[in-house]
Amino acid sequence: MTEFAQLSLHVPEPAVRPGGQPDFSNVKIAKAGAVPRPEVDVAPEDIRDLAYSIIRVLNRDGEAVGPWSGMLSDEALRAGLRHMMKLRAFDARMLMAQRQGKTSFYMQHLGEEAVSCAFRKALRAGDMNFPTYRQAGLLIADDYPMVEMMNQIFSNERDPLHGRQLPIMYSSKEHGFFTVSGNLATQYVQAVGWAMASAIKNDERIAAGWIGDGSTAESDFHSALVFASTYKAPVILNIVNNQWAISTFQGIARGGSGTFAARGLGFGIPALRVDGNDYLAVYAVACWAAERARRNLGPTLIEYVTYRVGAHSTSDDPSAYRPKTESEAWPLGDPVLRLKKHLIVKGVWSEERHTQAEAEIMDEVIEAQKEAEHHGTLHAGGRPSVRDIFEGVYAEMPPHLRRQRQKAGY
Amino acid sequence: MARMTMIEAVRSAMDVSMARDDDVVVFGEDVGYFGGVFRCTQGLQAKYGKTRCFDTPISESGIVGAAIGMAAYGLKPCVEIQFADYMYPAYDQITQEAARIRYRSNGDFTCPIVLRMPTGGGIFGGQTHSQSPEALFTHVCGLKVVVPSNPFDAKGLLISSIEDPDPVMFLEPKRLYNGPFDGHHERPVTPWSKHELGEVPEGHYTIPIGKAEIRRAGSAVTVVAYGTMVHVALAAAEDAGIDAEVIDLRSLLPLDLDTIVQSVSKTGRCVVVHEATLTSGFGAEVVSLLQEHCFYHLEAPVVRVAGWDTPYPHAQEWDYFPGPARVGRALAEVMEA
Numbered sequence: 001m002t003e004f005a006q007l008s009l010h011v012p013e014p015a016v017r018p019g020g021q022p023d024f025s026n027v028k029i030a031k032a033g034a035v036p037r038p039e040v041d042v043a044p045e046d047i048r049d050l051a052y053s054i055i056r057v058l059n060r061d062g063e064a065v066g067p068w069s070g071m072l073s074d075e076a077l078r079a080g081l082r083h084m085m086k087l088r089a090f091d092a093r094m095l096m097a098q099r100q101g102k103t104s105f106y107m108q109h110l111g112e113e114a115v116s117c118a119f120r121k122a123l124r125a126g127d128m129n130f131p132t133y134r135q136a137g138l139l140i141a142d143d144y145p146m147v148e149m150m151n152q153i154f155s156n157e158r159d160p161l162h163g164r165q166l167p168i169m170y171s172s173k174e175h176g177f178f179t180v181s182g183n184l185a186t187q188y189v190q191a192v193g194w195a196m197a198s199a200i201k202n203d204e205r206i207a208a209g210w211i212g213d214g215s216t217a218e219s220d221f222h223s224a225l226v227f228a229s230t231y232k233a234p235v236i237l238n239i240v241n242n243q244w245a246i247s248t249f250q251g252i253a254r255g256g257s258g259t260f261a262a263r264g265l266g267f268g269i270p271a272l273r274v275d276g277n278d279y280l281a282v283y284a285v286a287c288w289a290a291e292r293a294r295r296n297l298g299p300t301l302i303e304y305v306t307y308r309v310g311a312h313s314t315s316d317d318p319s320a321y322r323p324k325t326e327s328e329a330w331p332l333g334d335p336v337l338r339l340k341k342h343l344i345v346k347g348v349w350s351e352e353r354h355t356q357a358e359a360e361i362m363d364e365v366i367e368a369q370k371e372a373e374h375h376g377t378l379h380a381g382g383r384p385s386v387r388d389i390f391e392g393v394y395a396e397m398p399p400h401l402r403r404q405r406q407k408a409g410y
Numbered sequence: 411m412a413r414m415t416m417i418e419a420v421r422s423a424m425d426v427s428m429a430r431d432d433d434v435v436v437f438g439e440d441v442g443y444f445g446g447v448f449r450c451t452q453g454l455q456a457k458y459g460k461t462r463c464f465d466t467p468i469s470e471s472g473i474v475g476a477a478i479g480m481a482a483y484g485l486k487p488c489v490e491i492q493f494a495d496y497m498y499p500a501y502d503q504i505t506q507e508a509a510r511i512r513y514r515s516n517g518d519f520t521c522p523i524v525l526r527m528p529t530g531g532g533i534f535g536g537q538t539h540s541q542s543p544e545a546l547f548t549h550v551c552g553l554k555v556v557v558p559s560n561p562f563d564a565k566g567l568l569i570s571s572i573e574d575p576d577p578v579m580f581l582e583p584k585r586l587y588n589g590p591f592d593g594h595h596e597r598p599v600t601p602w603s604k605h606e607l608g609e610v611p612e613g614h615y616t617i618p619i620g621k622a623e624i625r626r627a628g629s630a631v632t633v634v635a636y637g638t639m640v641h642v643a644l645a646a647a648e649d650a651g652i653d654a655e656v657i658d659l660r661s662l663l664p665l666d667l668d669t670i671v672q673s674v675s676k677t678g679r680c681v682v683v684h685e686a687t688l689t690s691g692f693g694a695e696v697v698s699l700l701q702e703h704c705f706y707h708l709e710a711p712v713v714r715v716a717g718w719d720t721p722y723p724h725a726q727e728w729d730y731f732p733g734p735a736r737v738g739r740a741l742a743e744v745m746e747a
Contacts (some may be wrong), residue, residue, distance in 0.1 A: 173518045178520060179514050220475060398664035
């Protein structure tokens with residue numbers, strides 16, 4: 001007889017399933033303003049606590065407090081609010097367009113608007129993002145034309161990608177937005193490579209990699225960290241922890257303890273957790289990491305703690321795996337409402353101006369949609385040429401592809 | 411003209427390319443200070459500095475992923491995967507990323523990378539150091555696949571690959587690294603220095619990707635081969651005393667179909683030889699193309715000679731590796747048909 005009981009496998013489960021009462025009591029939230037702001041040249045081992053806390057600027061009263069506050073002008077804050085509202089309105093229209101059969105697929109950002117919109121403002125022209133499918137805010141906040149995004153979503157005759165990519169997998173070198181891959185985590189290490197190249201060429205530009213909480217389980221996440229750490233690449237490694245990888249809760253990828261940010265510690269990479277629904281906090285932390293990179297101090301890992309309010313994609317039904325009211329119970333609130341409240345508290349915004357801005361933005365989005373639809377949608381109107389199937393596989397079309405193109409009648 | 415081994419020719423190609431273009435960078439496992447396990451990169455770090463030739467962590471996916479990012483920036487990475495057998499962790503980066511970046515971004519981003527990797531058997535490397543994965547790459551649109559068979563081609567093709575605007579898989583037959591293989595493993599190796607094709611110019615020259623070379627002219631039968639098997643095919647034709655035309659493909663993707671079709675239309679018979687396993691190997695593609703383009707010229711079924719459909723064995727590698735005897739039997743078969 002053995003002195004030990006039989007072994008049993010531990011399979012993590014979220015706190016609550018559909019039908020239950022949402023419970024985020026396990027999410028430990030620091031008070032706004034409570035987390036210190038270290039110098040950018042701090043030794044990573046001196047800020048280990050920042051991988052376990054949550055940096056916040058906006059308090060419950062809508063005030064900006066603490067050492068990470070005071071970095072944005074009123075004008076920049078109003079612009080930030082507008083970007084988030086625009087992304088939300090864009091999402092709403094495109095979600096409807098998908099339901100109307102105008103495209104095959106869409107992924108919205110509801111609840112996560114602050115992450116990409118604020119981050120973009122910490123970068124400069126020429127810097128490069130390697131985004132996932134949920135960072136369209138990087139484009140919106142950089143004033144990339146919405147109509148171009150819609151052309152891509154509709155795969156119409158003006159689609160800059162000629163109908164070759166899934167909707168929302170945009171590409172714009174000019175706007176520092178690397179062509180999105182559907183394969184998870186592959187681009188994390190590519191971001192590190194881009195940053196290494198910038199360092200090899202003694203350039204001033206930096207890169208940013210993006211990944212979701214679920215994809216941190218991919219081996220490329222770890223490859224990226226080891227490369228970033230080894231070569232001290234000027235890269236910001238972003239983890240958007242929105243709690244859900246389709247139906248799988250974040251505990252499955254994270255394991256039973258620790259945080260996603262803490263994974264940077266083993267690589268000697270400074271790691272910070274930030275309130276992803278706090279525009280000011282996201283911006284402040286992104287600026288801190290960008291400055292580190294620009295000062296040749298190496299990579300930073302940032303975990304954005306947020307919540308995916310909407311479905312994973314238009315093919316997903318979140319009510320099948322989480323309580324319907326879970327998003328309302330999310331303790332970090334709504335990023336748009338929080339920034340709106342802050343601006344009102346500051347006296348530089350009002351309910352009336354907000355309502356007016358919502359209407360203006362919706363008009364702008366509808367106008368862009370009309371123009372895009374004029375050039376076609378997935379199943380109606382103008383579409384890319386069949387000839388485009390064969391172009392651009394290689395810089396120069398090899399003979400076998402030319403034969404196939406001719407066989408197709410083009 | 412210098413006489414070089416294939417290793418020296420590969421090194422010379424990188425040296426010439428790095429000297430001409432500051433954007434060319436070389437990295438991989440052990441390639442920096444040590445110069446690579448086969449010494450292909452020896453001296454490059456000392457000459458060009460450690461930011462242009464450097465060692466990497468043991469992470470093939472990381473190596474290729476970083477190379478893709480560097481290419482997106484504007485560099486031209488020439489990367490060594492220590493053995494082709496180790497490229498599988500990077501297969502996702504190669505096939506889903508590198509191969510498609512130009513297409514999916516409509517040319518907004520491109521991926522001019524070269525992935526060098528020693529392939530094939532004949533050095534007692536066992537199942538983990540002897541694989542020939544070329545068919546796994548030729549199935550992927552957006553890649554180019556090159557396999558040299560001698561030092562002169564290795565240098566010219568590698569320079570072309572580094573200058574190519576698209577990702578190139580550069581497969582180096584390690585049986586040929588130090589000297590030519592006359593197809594007979596039991597005989598002593600003749601050094602490249604005694605071999606006509608060991609002559610390699612010191613400076614810059616290129617060999618176009620996508621052009622095959624006729625190594626032996628003949629009219630009775632065509633033998634299609636690449637890499638180490640070119641030498642086996644030549645030995646088999648000599649031994650059998652058959653008037654065989656031996657085509658060295660040099661590049662599998664894109665493939666020089668015209669040269670193959672022209673030859674087989676003339677000879678009416680064909681044997682395809684490769685070292686990789688038979689089933690779904692690259693030979694199947696060649697046979698299929700011949701069926702489509704040369705059917706009415708064929709006087710016998712096309713025959714394939716290939717590695718067996720098993721992992722590559724260590725002790726029995728010379729029974730696995732197609733030698734002149736097996737190719738000779740195939741030649742006799744198609745001649746008799």
